[in-house]
Amino acid sequence: MxxxxxxxxxxxxxxxxxxxxxxxxxxxxxxxxxxxxxxxxxxxxxxxxxxxxxxxxxxxxxxxxxxxxxxxxxxxxxxxxxxxxxSADQRQALIGRLRGGEMHPARRPAFLTAASATRVIAVASGKGGVGKSTVTANLATAMALDGHTVGVIDADVYGFSIPRMLGVFGRPTAVDQMLIPIERDGIRVMSIGFLLPDEGEAVVWRGPLLHKALVTFITEVHWGDDLDYLFIDLPPGTGDVSLTIAQTLPQASMLIVTTPQPAAAAVAQRAAKMAEKVNMDVIGVVENMSGFTPPGGPTIDLFGRGGGLRLAEQLGVPLLGEIPLDIAVREGSDAGEPVVRSRPDAPAARALREIARKVADLVPVGAAP
Ligand SMILES: Nc1ncnc2c1ncn2[C@@H]1O[C@H](COP(=O)(O)OP(=O)(O)OP(=O)(O)O)[C@@H](O)[C@H]1O
Ligand SMILES: [Mg+2]
The missing domain is CATH 3.30.300.130 (Fe-S cluster assembly (FSCA))
Structure with a gap:
């Protein structure tokens, strides 16, 4: 009018x-x-x-x-x-348009599907504490610094740590059945941590609910059709979560993080076996905590040597890089400023940037999945 x-x-x-x-x-x-x-x-x-x-x-x-x-x-x-x-009707029409399909309550099209152009990279390991979340947070940040649009799903429902590492807090806006990820520095994040009353809250869900939470993060979250890469930070060593991801996003590939310790690398092989079982491509191995160099001193191989390379050879995939132990990495994660952003010159930051570029080369945006 x-x-x-x-x-x-x-x-x-x-x-x-x-x-x-x-x-x-x-x-x-x-x-x-x-x-x-x-x-x-x-x-x-x-x-x-x-x-x-x-x-x-x-x-x-x-x-x-x-x-x-x-x-x-x-x-x-x-x-x-x-x-x-x-109005409620107008909202439903809007959400329908964003999902790119008709809204039938029983068969809502997912926001992320096999047809999405988004490259999905699940970060896995055999055992806990090897640095999956640290690697995920830093690769996502490195990708964003390289100009990609990036999302992160914190699939570690019991031990979520992504919000703290990326310094992303708050509550996602919910529009009816649609959740909007929280964005910081060009990275869109969804974590169970956003939905709990406080960070110290324990999650006591059993398997089926875990599966449901993860599917919700994939299908009910408006990631945006411009998303280039979606990283999924997996909990340590669980097959269930990988299976859910493989079923929901068949184009997902897996990145395996290990320490240089031969024992850790052997356990990490289980993660690769799991990937194989669920038909997920393993794109490469990242070795983390690969030696510590004290100021002025020679490098100390705290966790041994060569585990990453051995694992990569066994799997027939490339070793994408070795990230040294570095206090700056831990400090960055604790402060919500990943080392690639807070201390770009640190050797660990350089290794992580390099790994991010190799990942982008291995799974380029725009090519068919
Ligand atoms: N290269 C590194 N140098 C120094 N500290 C590191 C490095 N990588 C990881 N850390 C620290 O090690 C701890 C474990 O890392 P992180 O939480 O990323 O491991 P994870 O594999 O995700 O663990 P979980 O299995 O519990 O999910 C963290 O405190 C992190 O800051
Ligand atoms: Mg973790």
């Missing part, structure tokens, strides 16, 4: 608003059908728009963005933005 005397036309305004994106959904508010009415009267522009939910934390950002775009048009004297809230 337009009543126009002076100032820009409705089309010009809508064109300008096309560049305003919903900060959470990362799509144009025009495309999302959030602009409901535009009125121009003597250079005074009134825009009526609707938000997905009433408590939208980014309300002010949207108003500001609309105001700025419209004000920049010639002949605009003032801008008024009225924000309403979508």
């Amino acid at each position: 337009v009543r126009q005397q002076n100032g820009p036309t409705r089309e010009q305004i809508l064109d300008a608003l096309r560049e305003v994106c919903d900060p959470e959904l990362r799509k144009s508010i025009v495309e999302l059908d959030m602009v409901r009415q535009v009125e121009v009267r003597d250079g005074q522009v009134t825009v009526d728009a609707v938000l997905t939910i009433s408590g939208c934390p980014l309300r002010d950002a949207i108003v500001q963005s609309i105001t700025e775009r419209v004000k920049a048009l010639p002949g605009v004297a003032g801008v008024t933005v009225n924000l309403g809230v979508m």
